[in-house]
Amino acid sequence: MRYLIRRLGFYLLAAWAALTLNFFLPRLMPGDPATALFARFRGRLGPEAMQALRETFGLTEASLVSQYLTYLGSVFRGDLGISIAYFPSPVADVIGTGLVWTIFLAGTALVVSFTIGTLLGIVAAWWRRGWVDNVLPSSLVFLGAFPYFWLAMVALYILGFSLGWFPLGHAYGDDLTPGFTAVFLADVVRHAALPVGTVVLATLGGWLLSMRNTMIAVLGSDYVNLARAKGLQPSRVVLRYAARNALLPSVTGFGMALGFVLGGSLLTEIVFSYPGEGYLLVQAVRNQDFPLMQGIFLVITLAVLGANWLVDLVYLWLDPRTRDSVS
Amino acid sequence: MTKPLLDIRDLCVDYVTPHGPVRAVDRVSLEVKPGEILGIAGESGSGKTTLAQALLRILPPPAVISGGEVWFEGSDILALDEPELRAMRWRRMSMVFQSAMDALNPVVTIGEQIVDTLRAHGGSTPRSARARAGELLETVGIPRDRIDGYAHQLSGGMRQRVGIALALALEPALIILDEPITALDVIVEREILEQIRVLQRRLGFAVLFITHDLARMLQVSDRVAVFYAARLAEVAPAAALRRAPRHPYTQGLLRAFPTVHPGGEEPESIPGSPPSLRNPPPGCRFHPRCDRAVDKCRELTPELRPLGAGHFGACHLAE
Numbered sequence: 135m136r137y138l139i140r141r142l143g144f145y146l147l148a149a150w151a152a153l154t155l156n157f158f159l160p161r162l163m164p165g166d167p168a169t170a171l172f173a174r175f176r177g178r179l180g181p182e183a184m185q186a187l188r189e190t191f192g193l194t195e196a197s198l199v200s201q202y203l204t205y206l207g208s209v210f211r212g213d214l215g216i217s218i219a220y221f222p223s224p225v226a227d228v229i230g231t232g233l234v235w236t237i238f239l240a241g242t243a244l245v246v247s248f249t250i251g252t253l254l255g256i257v258a259a260w261w262r263r264g265w266v267d268n269v270l271p272s273s274l275v276f277l278g279a280f281p282y283f284w285l286a287m288v289a290l291y292i293l294g295f296s297l298g299w300f301p302l303g304h305a306y307g308d309d310l311t312p313g314f315t316a317v318f319l320a321d322v323v324r325h326a327a328l329p330v331g332t333v334v335l336a337t338l339g340g341w342l343l344s345m346r347n348t349m350i351a352v353l354g355s356d357y358v359n360l361a362r363a364k365g366l367q368p369s370r371v372v373l374r375y376a377a378r379n380a381l382l383p384s385v386t387g388f389g390m391a392l393g394f395v396l397g398g399s400l401l402t403e404i405v406f407s408y409p410g411e412g413y414l415l416v417q418a419v420r421n422q423d424f425p426l427m428q429g430i431f432l433v434i435t436l437a438v439l440g441a442n443w444l445v446d447l448v449y450l451w452l453d454p455r456t457r458d459s460v461s
Numbered sequence: 462m463t464k465p466l467l468d469i470r471d472l473c474v475d476y477v478t479p480h481g482p483v484r485a486v487d488r489v490s491l492e493v494k495p496g497e498i499l500g501i502a503g504e505s506g507s508g509k510t511t512l513a514q515a516l517l518r519i520l521p522p523p524a525v526i527s528g529g530e531v532w533f534e535g536s537d538i539l540a541l542d543e544p545e546l547r548a549m550r551w552r553r554m555s556m557v558f559q560s561a562m563d564a565l566n567p568v569v570t571i572g573e574q575i576v577d578t579l580r581a582h583g584g585s586t587p588r589s590a591r592a593r594a595g596e597l598l599e600t601v602g603i604p605r606d607r608i609d610g611y612a613h614q615l616s617g618g619m620r621q622r623v624g625i626a627l628a629l630a631l632e633p634a635l636i637i638l639d640e641p642i643t644a645l646d647v648i649v650e651r652e653i654l655e656q657i658r659v660l661q662r663r664l665g666f667a668v669l670f671i672t673h674d675l676a677r678m679l680q681v682s683d684r685v686a687v688f689y690a691a692r693l694a695e696v697a698p699a700a701a702l703r704r705a706p707r708h709p710y711t712q713g714l715l716r717a718f719p720t721v722h723p724g725g726e727e728p729e730s731i732p733g734s735p736p737s738l739r740n741p742p743p744g745c746r747f748h749p750r751c752d753r754a755v756d757k758c759r760e761l762t763p764e765l766r767p768l769g770a771g772h773f774g775a776c777h778l779a780e
Contacts, residue, residue, distance in 0.1 A: 354521060356563040363519045364578045364627075365550035374577070375566050382568075453568055454611040 141446050145439045152435040156428055157205050179221075186216040214429040219421035225429040228414060233396075233433065235305050236410030239326055240399040243333035248388050250334070251341025255384075256377050258342065259349035271346065274339030286332045286405040293328060300328040303407030329406045333399070337391075344387060348380040355379075382453055389445025393438035465492035465532075466634055466667050467516070472529035474508070474515050477522075483738050485511040485524065487691040490765070493635065498661065498668040500678035500699065502714070503688030504735050509671045510559065512688075513637045516669075517556060518546055534634065552582050555628040556637040561620035561645075565612035571598075571623050572608035578630050597626040601656060618649035625653070629660065637669045642677070654681055676718045679703050684771070687711050690736050690746040693765055697772040707768050707779040709751045745777065753778055 168188045172179060196204070208214075214225035258267040277285070294300045306312065306321045352358060353376050361375040391398075400412030407413070411430060418426035449456055469491045475482035486508045493499045503509050514520045516531060518538060531538040534553060541549060558564035566574055575594035579585050585593065595605040601622040603615075612620055621641060628636050638657065642650040658681060661668055672678050678685060679699050686696045687708065695708040706712045713731035733750040736742050745763050748754040755777070763775045 356558050356560055357566045359514075359519050359521065360556075360558055360564050360627075361566070363517050363550055363556055364581065365547040365552065366577060366581045367547075370577065370581070374569065378568055379566070455567060455613050458611075458614060 138447070138450070141443060145443050149436060149439055152432065152439075153206065153209060154202075156432055156435075157202055179218075183216075183218070183221060186222075209432070214432070215425035217418075217423055217426045219417050219423040219426060225425050228426060229411070229429050229433055232409060232411045232414040235408060236396055236399055236403070236412065238322075239305075239329055239402065239408060239410055240333070240395040242326065243330045243337075243399075243402075244388070244391055244395060246330065247334040247337045248341050248384070248391070251338045252345045252381070252384055254338075255342045255345025256349055256372065256380075258346045259353060259376075259380075260372050262350065267346070271339065271343055274335075274342055276339075278336050278339040280336075282332070282336050283401045283405055285336055286329070286402060289328060289332050290405060301325050305409055325408075329402045329408055333402055341384065341387075345380060345384050348383050349376060352376045352380045382449075385448060385452060386445060389441050389448070392444070393441035395441075396437045397434045463494050466495045466497075466534065467491075467493040467669075468530075468532040469516075470530045470532070472512070472515060472531060473527045474511050474520065474524055475527040476524050478739075480739070482527070484527075485691050485738060486515065488529070489693055491686055491693070491696070493667050493669060495634065496661075496665050496667055497684065498670055498682045500682030500685040501669065501671045501688060502673065502675045502678055502685060504673060506735065506738070507688040508691040509673075509688055510639055513556065513639045513669065513671055516637065517550055517554060519550075548582075551578060551633065552631045553633050554635045554637070555631065555633045556639060557621070557624045557628045557641045559640040561617055561624055561641075564624055565620060567612055570609050570611060571615075575623075575627055575630055578627060582631055593630070597630055598623070600629065600660070601626045618645055618653065621645060621649075621653055622656075625657065625660075629664070632664060633666060635667045635669065637671070639671045640673070642672070642674075650677075657681075675714045687714070690741055691738055692746060693773075693775060694747065695772075695774045695776075696765070697774075698770075701770070701772050707772065707774040708747075708776045709753055709778070710747045713750075745775075 168184065172184050212226050214229070217223050217225045217228045220228045254266060254270060258264070258270060261267060290300075290302065294302045301307070301324060303325075305325050306318060307325075310318050310321055312318060357379075358371060358375050361371045366375075396411050398412075399408075399410060400415060402408065403410045403412035404416060411433070414426065415430050417423070418430065469489060471488045471490055472486055473484060473488055474486035475484050489508075489512060491499070501509050501512070511520065511524060514524070515526055516533075516538065518526075518541075520526065526539060529539070533549070536545075536549075538546075538549070565571060572591065572594050575597060576587070576590040579590040579593055580587070591608070595608050598608060599605055603619055603622055603626070607615070607619075612623075615623065624641070641657075642653055645653065654677070657668070670678060670682055675685075675687075679702065682699045684697065685699050685702050687694045687702075687710065689708075689710050695702070695706065695711045697707075702711065703715070706715055710731070713729075716729045717731060719728045731750055736746055736749065742749055742759075743762075744760045745751070745754070745758040748758040751758065757777050761777065763777050765773050765775045768774045768779055
């Protein structure tokens with residue numbers, strides 16, 4: 135328990151460091167970003183936007199320290215300023231809508247890829263030199279070696295454009311109103327199928343290989359051999375003795391991937407015009423929308439930290455050795 | 462003469478390598494009688510552990526059994542199919558592994574590791590299996606409340622005791638102890654050996670006791686088999702072996718241990734090192750290190766032959 139609190143303290147410290155960096159970075163840039171931005175819009179922004187910009191960057195007449203405190207205060211209230219690209223929506227609202235889609239899309243892809251890859255890794259290691267072990271690792275690594283956006287565009291062109299089996303973009307059909315109706319949810323799944331499918335295809339090989347390799351090492355250990363000698367059912371030897379131990383490194387990998395869910399689905403969302411966080415980031419960069427960019431970076435940082443803390447928790451539950459080394 | 466419990470006949474085990482098979486157990490024949498303690502001595506890499514794993518058919522690849530028969534309680538173990546093997550394993554023959562550190566699953570409680578063994582062989586409810594697991598732990602001197610502990614919370618000696626408790630779980634007819642004391646300090650080692658002896662007298666199981674510590678083995682065993690480079694060099698009752706070893710290798714091994722008696726001889730090591738099994742010397746495998754070797758030893762492989770009451774040796778010079 136004390137360990138968890140100590141870890142939590144570390145993550146809070148890291149989050150504070152990220153917030154502080156986020157505050158100082160714009161101030162390290164030559165010139166005044168707010169004015170530069172304002173100029174770039176050549177009068178298309180009103181004076182109130184200029185004011186919003188200045189406030190977002192905290193560029194008031196106050197001292198640096200009081201600017202910093204105001205900034206921290208507004209971040210804690212969830213106030214990340216006003217977006218320029220989506221003016222006059224607040225950044226927090228813009229990120230909020232994107233967040234749901236990204237977590238749905240990349241989260242589903244990660245969970246599906248991790249589950250299938252790990253299970254195939256167990257199968258490949260147990261029936262070593264069997265057909266799963268002979269065919270899958272090499273072909274999946276081969277697929278994973280292609281640049282992801284190329285794979286995604288080929289899939290989109292053939293399955294979406296030529297064959298017309300899947301929609302070409304967006305999270306749901308334009309003719310539908312969002313809501314928890316069967317029609318809408320089915321449409322969401324149909325739109326997510328291709329992006330999720332391509333991500334799974336591109337990342338499956340990594341999960342498979344990492345599980346397979348750890349599993350083969352664990353299968354050679356004394357405790358697995360003892361489990362066999364005890365006359366246990368093969369299923370129990372494989373799952374409770376071998377896979378249970380081999381899973382630990384993969385869980386670390388899963389946690390790291392979880393942290394990159396928000397930032398990592400950029401290409402997917404661009405190729406499939408998916409209204410997630412990555413798509414927003416591109417819009418923000420295109421429109422020089424610094425408040426939105428800052429907000430997205432902040433959310434990504436916090437997501438990485440949060441995911442790491444989650445892995446710490448899961449690890450405590452999965453590996454009793456970590457429980458005692460800390461108390 | 463009592464019928465042997467375990468009868469190994471011309472057992473051969475090969476390690477399959479890209480450069481051809483390497484024979485780690487070479488035509489070994491041995492018997493274990495019910496309730497007997499048979500010691501197996503030999504240097505590291507002489508095939509002791511490979512033999513033990515072959516008996517339970519848990520040889521890790523690339524090791525394969527390439528010949529012979531292993532008769533145990535009326536059936537040839539090498540001919541059993543997978544379900545028959547599972548039924549035999551642990552219920553009739555169990556094993557204490559060499560490394561107490563690595564033989565327990567680190568993420569499962571020791572209680573569960575005993576309970577799953579009991580349950581796999583049927584006939585016990587979760588509650589009765591747990592009660593029995595607690596009993597077994599107490600038998601080997603571990604407090605019952607450690608049942609929900611994990612391997613890393615125990616000392617090396619305690620882990621080895623858990624290994625012994627596990628081996629006793631189904632009251633098998635034969636327990637293989639594969640260097641059970643190698644990783645332990647002398648005090649713990651003595652305690653564990655004493656405990657094994659007490660339990661063996663009480664429960665009457667037979668023991669195959671593997672170690673490279675010949676002196677320790679002579680104290681514990683009824684009979685001793687000495688391995689050298691994958692073959693048997695000598696098999697004899699422990700007393701006879703200590704008093705009058707017939708094979709020069711056994712003689713060398715006994716001279717290599719310091720005596721505790723005042724004025725005893727200084728320990729003396731055997732010159733040279735054991736041969737590579739990849740490319741063993743022709744004739745008697747010990748001849749390059751033997752100071753009494755004659756031409757015959759270099760050309761002709763000595764067979765294990767009787768040399769007196771229960772005494773067998775594979776040496777041309779022994780009469």
